[in-house]
Amino acid sequence: MMLSALDLARRIDAGELTPAKVVDLCAAAIAACEPEVGAFVTLDIEGARRRAQAESAILSASPLRGLAVGIKDIFDTADFPTEYGSPIYRGHRPAADAAVVAMTRRAGGLVLGKTVTTAFAHMAPAATRNPVNPEHTPGGSSSGSAAAVAAGMVPVALGTQTGGSVIRPAAFCGVAGFKPSYKLIPTIGVKCFSWHLDTVGLFAASVPDLAFAAAAITQRDLRVDRHAAGAPRIGVVRFLWAEASAAMQNAVESAAVAAGRAGAHVTDVTLPPIVEEAWRIHPTIQDYEAWRALAFEYDHHRDAIPAVTRELLDAAAAITADDYDAARRTTRLARRALADLMRDHDVLLTPSAPGAAPRGLGSTGAATFNRLWTLMGTPTVNVPGLVDRDGLPLGVQVIGRFGRDQAALAAAAFVEAAVARRAPALAHST
Numbered sequence: 001m002m003l004s005a006l007d008l009a010r011r012i013d014a015g016e017l018t019p020a021k022v023v024d025l026c027a028a029a030i031a032a033c034e035p036e037v038g039a040f041v042t043l044d045i046e047g048a049r050r051r052a053q054a055e056s057a058i059l060s061a062s063p064l065r066g067l068a069v070g071i072k073d074i075f076d077t078a079d080f081p082t083e084y085g086s087p088i089y090r091g092h093r094p095a096a097d098a099a100v101v102a103m104t105r106r107a108g109g110l111v112l113g114k115t116v117t118t119a120f121a122h123m124a125p126a127a128t129r130n131p132v133n134p135e136h137t138p139g140g141s142s143s144g145s146a147a148a149v150a151a152g153m154v155p156v157a158l159g160t161q162t163g164g165s166v167i168r169p170a171a172f173c174g175v176a177g178f179k180p181s182y183k184l185i186p187t188i189g190v191k192c193f194s195w196h197l198d199t200v201g202l203f204a205a206s207v208p209d210l211a212f213a214a215a216a217i218t219q220r221d222l223r224v225d226r227h228a229a230g231a232p233r234i235g236v237v238r239f240l241w242a243e244a245s246a247a248m249q250n251a252v253e254s255a256a257v258a259a260g261r262a263g264a265h266v267t268d269v270t271l272p273p274i275v276e277e278a279w280r281i282h283p284t285i286q287d288y289e290a291w292r293a294l295a296f297e298y299d300h301h302r303d304a305i306p307a308v309t310r311e312l313l314d315a316a317a318a319i320t321a322d323d324y325d326a327a328r329r330t331t332r333l334a335r336r337a338l339a340d341l342m343r344d345h346d347v348l349l350t351p352s353a354p355g356a357a358p359r360g361l362g363s364t365g366a367a368t369f370n371r372l373w374t375l376m377g378t379p380t381v382n383v384p385g386l387v388d389r390d391g392l393p394l395g396v397q398v399i400g401r402f403g404r405d406q407a408a409l410a411a412a413a414f415v416e417a418a419v420a421r422r423a424p425a426l427a428h429s430t
Helices: 005-013 019-037 045-056 056-058 099-106 143-148 165-172 209-216 246-261 274-294 295-304 305-315 322-344 372-378 406-421 423-429
Strands: 040-043 068-072 110-115 157-161 177-180 199-203 235-237 265-269 347-351 380-387 393-400
Touching: 005 019, 005 209, 005 347, 005 406, 019 040, 019 045, 019 056, 019 068, 019 110, 040 177, 045 056, 045 110, 068 099, 068 143, 068 235, 099 157, 099 209, 110 143, 110 322, 143 157, 143 165, 143 199, 165 177, 165 199, 165 380, 165 393, 165 423, 177 406, 199 209, 209 380, 209 423, 235 246, 235 305, 235 322, 246 347, 246 380, 246 393, 274 295, 274 322, 274 372, 295 305, 322 372, 347 406, 393 406
Parallel strands: 068 110, 068 157, 235 265, 235 347
Antiparallel strands: 040 110, 157 199, 177 199, 177 380, 347 393, 380 393
């Protein structure tokens, strides 16, 4: 069972729980689930418990209330090894925490451990299994963070997204995922893959849990109440619709109907051609920057880089500065066109992934429905609550306006509540 960050915080406020007791809840779930799921690279449960006991009063009054947090292993941590999912960095010990890790600790978060990442947050699958069905991928690259929240091992986990590495694993594992507006959360001390795309995100049990944790860490007004959120104007986007499975198409349609019946104004939206073109050029920007961000690893440890990443870098060497600059110009035009489109909509609604988590661990799935929104820099939220006929989660994606993260979270909370009210009917319809 997943741990609700909000519920735990409320129980701590009421004196029913202590941060140490929350660590105990996490430890019990880890003991039960970790051998099969494999969400963590390293853990320090005893260290978290000691701090929780020693600083109980301070932590209980902090923004995060002393809740346990999982940190994707591409974030530098001074007290844990940081290996970026690669044997090249086995045993690597950074001298300092990444900025967002320090922010998390300042907010009262207890770092329980480092979660599994694919190598350099790219596509080579890691060993983590999906807690919903271990025969299926948890997605990537933030595979361990999504799985740890889904299995109830931690109430909050940090991840990153360059293509679809927060939203897709959140969808596959049936948890809420939040990719904020570009640079809302600093990437200092996070292993870079693409500096114009890399975005720090969060995982939690529900959208209000996400908003609570994001507000605590960033010290921004991001909290939402799913029962008090106003009815948003939602545009349903069917771009690349044929790439979505029938179950996923039905999930989006069902969520739109549920939101409409709850009072939202729901209309169909067609993306401007320049925005569709931006989807095509995302790899040009990502790969050009990856060729430079991973220059040391490629030049000195090429054979230790996973084949799928090595092949990307081999090809990326041929991308010219002119190609890259042209793609950046297209991006700027697309962002303006998207901003114009969203004057009439609070959020857009699309699939979070092509379908449910694929069977097997040979792939982390496709970022088909994610990479455009990462390139646009807009806040996106995976809304959980729907499943296919096999019981596998189907996530729908709420996309907000750039810089309007609280509004995006509020709209996502509205959709989540609407779906929950009609969950039995919607689950059977997929």
